[in-house]
Amino acid sequence: MSNFGRIASLRPPVAINLAERSAASSCGDCGARHHGMCDALSDEELIFLSGAAQHLSLPAGKLFMEEGEPAQYFYNVNSGTVRLFKALPDGRRQITGFAGPGHFIGLAGEMNMISAEAMEPVRLCRFSRAGLRSMLTEFPALERKLLDVAMHEIVLGQQQMLLLGRKxxxxxxxxxxxxxxxxxxxxxxxxxxxxxxxxxxxxxxxxxxxxxxxxxxxxxxxxxxxxxxxxxxxxxxxxxxxxxxxxxxxxxxxxx
Amino acid sequence: MSNFGRIASLRPPVAINLAERSAASSCGDCGARHHGMCDALSDEELIFLSGAAQHLSLPAGKLFMEEGEPAQYFYNVNSGTVRLFKALPDGRRQITGFAGPGHFIGLAGEMNMISAEAMEPVRLCRFSRAGLRSMLTEFPALERKLLDVAMHEIVLGQQQMLLLGRKxxxxxxxxxxxxxxxxxxxxxxxxxxxxxxxxxxxxxxxxxxxxxxxxxxxxxxxxxxxxxxxxxxxxxxxxxxxxxxxxxxxxxxxxx
DNA sequence: GGCGCGCAGTGATCCATATCAAAAAAAGCA
DNA sequence: TGCTTTTTTTGATATGGATCACTGCGCGCC
Missing domain, CATH: 1.10.10.10 (Winged helix-like DNA-binding domain superfamily/Winged helix DNA-binding domain)
Incomplete structure (x- = not known):
């Protein structure tokens, strides 16, 4: 279990979004089953992972990830809702999606490709992006889960493109x-x-x-x-x- | 190597998109390195995988995947370009992206969430979706690669949403x-x-x-x-x- | 309770892009 | 090559949604 275990022992073992584990549901957009992000992992694994995280509470309106900045962290939402958006210099803004409990934010790219802002008081886990690859290697089930949700997000994005371009x-x-x-x-x-x-x-x-x-x-x-x-x-x-x-x-x- | 090895022995070992292997390049959208889809795998692995595929040649204009139909297959493009789109009943159409050599098509969902059509003569490998999960388990490097490209596709989608919604x-x-x-x-x-x-x-x-x-x-x-x-x-x-x-x-x- | 402020709803007008129409250019094809 | 068909460009007009302007509502605060 390498480094995650060690870190975990130093911190209170609050599981990533453990509350979501029982909330399994089937998706109307593509027929696949999507679960709360971490239902793929055992309690033990969640506790280890959680140890590698910093637990943050943000007030409504807090901008915690900004497009164009170096991508130091990625996040897992525990509670509350986050608005993801891109903006043009003149102030025009496009919200590309909303991230609720269980969603991951900031996985892609060396730079943040998008801005993220709390819409209500939000609790989240922050991880160092540097540790992402080893995390995935350590927990193959997490990698599988991320692939599932990434593919689902692509589907949602395609629906939104139809909406924005043609409706x-x-x-x-x-x-x-x-x-x-x-x-x-x-x-x-x-x-x-x-x-x-x-x-x-x-x-x-x-x-x-x-x-x-x-x-x-x-x-x-x-x-x-x-x-x-x-x-x-x-x-x-x-x-x-x-x-x-x-x-x-x-x-x-x-x-x- | 289980079933893929067995299938491979029955077919000519034409590697998936092997031509793409040397064409590594760094991506301007997010700074990450994206390679031809299969550069993550060894020649041997590619040959095994290729054995599980049906190799198809399609003429320009051929619609080979239709939104709403059961998702029996997924595809890997070998040459040519594919147009991915969604359409409304009255004929309005939104192209959500273009898939060139090395791109995968049809990974998400129990149903096809999108239609795919050859824009020019296209060669592709067709795989049974039923075998996808075991393929990923068999070749972890492939799973990692798919996650990378999925995240990249999400980034492209977000850019397109900004374009479609606000530009x-x-x-x-x-x-x-x-x-x-x-x-x-x-x-x-x-x-x-x-x-x-x-x-x-x-x-x-x-x-x-x-x-x-x-x-x-x-x-x-x-x-x-x-x-x-x-x-x-x-x-x-x-x-x-x-x-x-x-x-x-x-x-x-x-x-x- | 009354006042102020931000957000939401509605009306009037404008304008970017769609729609309709036709000419020009390119691509097939005999 | 010349004829037909399709695609692209350009022009004229229409319109959906943006913009501008104002009113109304809800809510916190004194």
């Missing part, structure tokens, strides 16, 4: 609502949520706009439009009720 | 020309091509439009605009000379 504002919003329902595991793999499913939406309109490649005004108008059509209800700013998921799906996929 | 037509074209130059290894990692570098562009305007989330008319107009500004020359439909790469970079990143 209308209304289609983007509809697609987003349905994919967010899946993310929240409100509905099973590839299935629609049941009518009247309630979605919690802890994003500001600005985040939503920057994720969907729209302006906040267009996001607001599109949501109002769906409401007027009776497809959704908006009981509060951070809650949306999907009255007619099938109708949303028809819009999202330009069917009907 | 103007002119910025998209400029970004594309520069990234295509890197892809063709006309310039080093993260560097600009030298002034007057000649780019070969084996894409139709339609492919370009569907990759950049624009219409063919806008693509054509943007290229004409760059030509009028003296930043590029267009000696033929499939060739572009980058007269002033720095100026293109300024447009691409909304600097200057």
């Amino acid at each position: 209308t504002a209304l289609e983007r919003i509809s697609s987003f609502l349905l994919s967010w329902a899946q993310r929240q595991e409100i509905c099973g793999p590839g299935k629609l949520p049941r009518p009247h499913a309630r979605l919690s939406l802890p994003l500001s309109r600005t985040d939503l706009a920057d994720y969907l490649g729209l302006t906040i005004e267009t996001v607001s108008r599109s949501l109002s439009h769906l409401k007027k059509q009776g497809l959704i209800e908006i009981p509060s700013i951070h809650e949306i009720v999907l009255l007619r998921p099938q109708a949303l799906a028809d819009i999202a996929e330009a069917a009907g | 103007t037509a002119l910025e998209r074209i400029s970004s594309f020309l520069l990234s295509w130059a890197q892809r063709q290894e006309i310039c080093g990692p993260g560097k600009l091509p030298r002034p007057h570098a000649r780019l070969s562009l084996p894409l139709s305007r339609t492919d370009l439009a569907d990759y950049l989330g624009l219409t063919i008319e806008t693509v054509s107009r943007s290229l004409s605009h760059l030509k009028k500004q003296g930043l590029i020359e267009i000696p033929s439909i499939h060739e572009i000379v980058l007269l002033r790469p720095q100026a293109l970079a300024d447009i691409a990143e909304a600097a200057g």
Whole structure:
């Protein structure tokens, strides 16, 4: 077990995201089974790994990884949600994804290829990138898991490219609502949520706009439009009720 | 060496993409070193793997993988270029990437998450997806390699999301020309091509439009605009000379 | 309770890019 | 080679979503 064991003995053995271990679920986007990041490892392995990590708590809004800086660390989210984004010098911003409990951040590249910011209070484990390769060699199950989630992320990215490149504002919003329902595991793999499913939406309109490649005004108008059509209800700013998921799906996929 | 060895003995030992082995190069997008897919394996391993593959030759235009169908196979490109895309029922199409020699296609998901089509005559190796997991276990170096390229693909996807979600037509074209130059290894990692570098562009305007989330008319107009500004020359439909790469970079990143 | 401030919604206008139309250039093909 | 077909370029017009401007709401704070 080499160096990880040694480090672990010096630190409290808090497992990486151990809380997530039981939360196994099947993915609607590709039919594969995705689990909390570390369900692949034994308790013992998690404890060793955890020893190699620094445990951080960040306040909402904290930018902890910045595009273009040398990639010293990579991170595993324990709780809270992180916004991943790229920005242009003039301030335009594209959110490329959201990382929740169990997600890894900052694995690719010698430089950070993306910025990461806490959207709410976040706890995470920070690892030295220098140790990544030996970690993977030490724990083949972790490598397999990373490959699985990386491939899943590629699939999500492809879906987002279709959305950003070819869908209308209304289609983007509809697609987003349905994919967010899946993310929240409100509905099973590839299935629609049941009518009247309630979605919690802890994003500001600005985040939503920057994720969907729209302006906040267009996001607001599109949501109002769906409401007027009776497809959704908006009981509060951070809650949306999907009255007619099938109708949303028809819009999202330009069917009907 | 289990089953792959047995299969190999029944077939001519043509290595997967062996030609690519010497073509190692460093990547401008993230500073990491990416090699031809199989440089991680020994000749012997390649021969075994190759034995598990069916070797196919496809004509230009051949659609060999279709979104939504059960994922029976995955592929490794030997020569030629493949277009990867998603389409909406009404015909709108988003090309999410291009796969050249050494690239793997169809690794993710129980269903094909994307369609793949030969852009020119293509030779590829086809593997059964059922054997993927044992292949990875058998050849850990392959797994590491796949993880590397998957992470690289994620980085490219994030760049494309920024382009599709937030960049103007002119910025998209400029970004594309520069990234295509890197892809063709006309310039080093993260560097600009030298002034007057000649780019070969084996894409139709339609492919370009569907990759950049624009219409063919806008693509054509943007290229004409760059030509009028003296930043590029267009000696033929499939060739572009980058007269002033720095100026293109300024447009691409909304600097200057 | 009232005040201030940031966020969200809505209306009016504008503009970048799509759409429609046609000419020009290139690619097949007999 | 000349004819046909397809692709690209260019022009004219339309439009979806951006931008600008303002109103309204929720919430913390005094």
